[in-house]
Every structure is written in C-alpha cells, then in structure tokens.
Amino acid sequence: MDWLNGEAFTAFGQHIKWSDMIGNVIGLLALAFGWRRSIWTWPAQFLSGVILFAAFATSHLTGSAGKQVVVMAVAAWGYWQWTRGRQQAQDGSVAVRFATWRERGYLAGGAVAGTLAVGGLFTLYPSLSWDPWPDAYIFVGTLVAMVAQARGLVEFWFAWLLVDLVGVPLNFANGFAFSGFVYVIYGALVLWGMRDWWLRSRRSGRPSLEGAPA
Template sequence: MEIFTWLNTPIFELLGNPVPWSDFLGNICALATVFLALRRNILSWPVQILGSILLFSASVSAGLGGNASRQVVIIVAAIWGWSQWKRSREQTGEIQVRWATWKERILLVLALLVGTVAFGAVLSAGGWSWNPYPDAYIFVGSLVAMYAQGRAIVEFWFVWLAVDLVGIPLAIMGGLAFSGIVYFIFLIMVVVGIIDWAKRSRQTISSPIAQSQTVTGRPD
C-alpha cells in the first residue's frame, strides 16, 4: 500500500539510524498524549489512538512484533479509557484523580509480572521478537498503565516510568533512535505528572480512610 510505504520512508537520520515518518509523527502524538494526560484533558485518548496507528506501522517495519501488537491493544484500551473519562466528566464535571488502594497496587504489580512472563514466552515461542521479554514487558506495562490511567489513579505514572526505563534501550537497539529519545523526554514528563497528580489528590498513601474514598482534583 502506498500509504504504508510513505509512512515508513525515512524523513531524516538520527545516530546513524533512519527515522521514518511513522516513527516521527507517532512519537509526536505520544508526547502530546502525555501532555494532555498531565492536564487531565480527555483529548489525550483520541490522540493516543492516532499515535498508536502510526507507531504500529513503525514497529512492523522495525521487526518489533511485541511493540506492534502493543499498539493494537493500546487502541482498544484507549477506547475503554476514553469512555471512562467521558463518564467521569459527565458525572462530576471534571476528571477526578486519586491514589490507588494497596489492593489495587498489588494487582497492578502482579499483572505486570505475570503478563510479562506469559507474553514473553509467546513471543519467544513464535519468534515474533528479537528481544521477547523486554518487548513483552513494554507491551504489558503499557496496558497496565493505561488501565490505571483509565481509573484515574496516580500510580499510572509510576508504571509508565518503569516502561520508559526499558523502552529507551530497546527502541535504540531496534533502530528506532527517535523513539528512544522520545522515551527519555517521557521520563521528564512522567516525573512532572507524578508531582502534579499527587498534588491534585488530597489523599495520602498511608491513610486507610483516604484509600477508601475518592477525592476530587482541582479543575483546570
């Protein structure tokens, strides 16, 4: 298809690696998604969907099967998250943020660990990725982060932080140098997001009472 060919045509070189249009535009959308999520703007979800479509093309071209699969599932997850934020805004007039309960945190960590091992084994058995377990870790971590984001809990930023730390070297080794640099920018934005969302929630991690209630964040 002509559009696929154009999307994967290099626009420039970075660190000796060609950067295709799909990787460039997809990561611009990814940066916009994080910025909009930081502002608790519901447009973060459709922008994420567009970015995932573009990054799917880039990942297929780079031979990152796990990352390509991740984009497909991210689109589905983004549709769900979009509906959750839309419902929250309709009910309260804003997107409420909170800290997760300890039960939710444990479930998030278990999902990340078990999902990575299981999906990594699938990628390895099928020969669909040259680095299956880190690839699987990013795939599963992204889904866990998006679930937490859809629930509007502060911990989703910590999951993205963990994903970024693996995504930087994996993207560079896979020839997607621009993605690697964008992952580094994500690290900075994620730290800002953690601080901002934490301030917007009046809950405290250690308070049993706070863990059992939802607290309204400040309106933009």
C-alpha cells in the same frame, strides 16, 4: 501509506522514520493531555497507536506492534471511562487518586503474570519477536499503565517510568532512534505529571485514597 516508513532525516548518525517521528510527537501530546487530565488524551493516544503500529509491524517487533493494538483498544475504553462522569472534579477535569493496596496488588500481579506469559510465548515462537522479554515487558507494562490511567490512578505515572527504562534502549537497538530520544522527554513529562497528580490527589481528600502513602 508507504511514505510513513520512509526516512524523514538523519540525526547523529541515526535514520529517523516518518512513522516513528509523527507517532511519537502525537504520543507526547497525549501524555501532556493526560497530565492536564484532559479527555483529549485518549483520541491522541489512539491516533499515535495507529501510526506506531505501522512502524513496528514492519520491523519484526511483534510485542511493540501488538502494544499499539492494546493502546488503541484501551484508549477507546479510557475515553468511555472518563466520559462517564463518575470521577469528574469541580473544574470539569477528571478526578485522580492513589490506588488502594488491593488495586496495587492487582496491577503488580497482572504485570508479572502478563510479562511471563507473553515473554514465554515469544520465546517459544522466536519468529514473533527478536527481543522476547523486553518486548513482552513493554507490551504488558503499557497495558497496566493505561488501565491505571483510565481509572485515574496516580500509579500510572510510575508504571510509565518502568516501561521507559526498558523502552529507551530497545528502541535504539532496533533502529527507532526518534522513539529513544522522545522517551527521554517522556521521562521528564512523566515526572512533572506525577507531581501534579500526586498533589491533586492529596488535596482531594477522597475516601478512595485508602491505602495511599501518608
């Protein structure tokens, strides 16, 4: 599988790796499936995680590589969560909602505590990551976003946007130009998906929307 980390082509002076390109294209498909609330979002995210792990593991980005392990684990859990049938909408897709204020507190608190813990670990052991705090932020932010997605929370789109704000410059700085370019597309899909989930959650009128914006 060494060809995965080989150069596919050069664009605008940036060397594009096969693993970087293939993994992110599949990641885009996963995000599109998520927007459509399709169960296929999880197998696609798992496969993307496998390929991108191979890319980041060879580039001294422990947080980004570890993130892919988390992606694979949460993708398996998300698949199980969505197939349980407890949140199915009338059209057979997964029902979505806003998080309660308590759930938002858990997500935000977990993101802050997790970033401090992982960033501190990377700082104590510099060999783990060349960019400890951005790497930790992306690692934990991705976990928070995927957990929120698995629970059908609209807030998962906001979490992805916050991850993208750091992920784009970090990927360009570490030679993963295709990831940087794709993250721009991610941003557009995230905004579109956020709008769709937001409108659907308002139309549902579910009791679980307690604490959602008016």
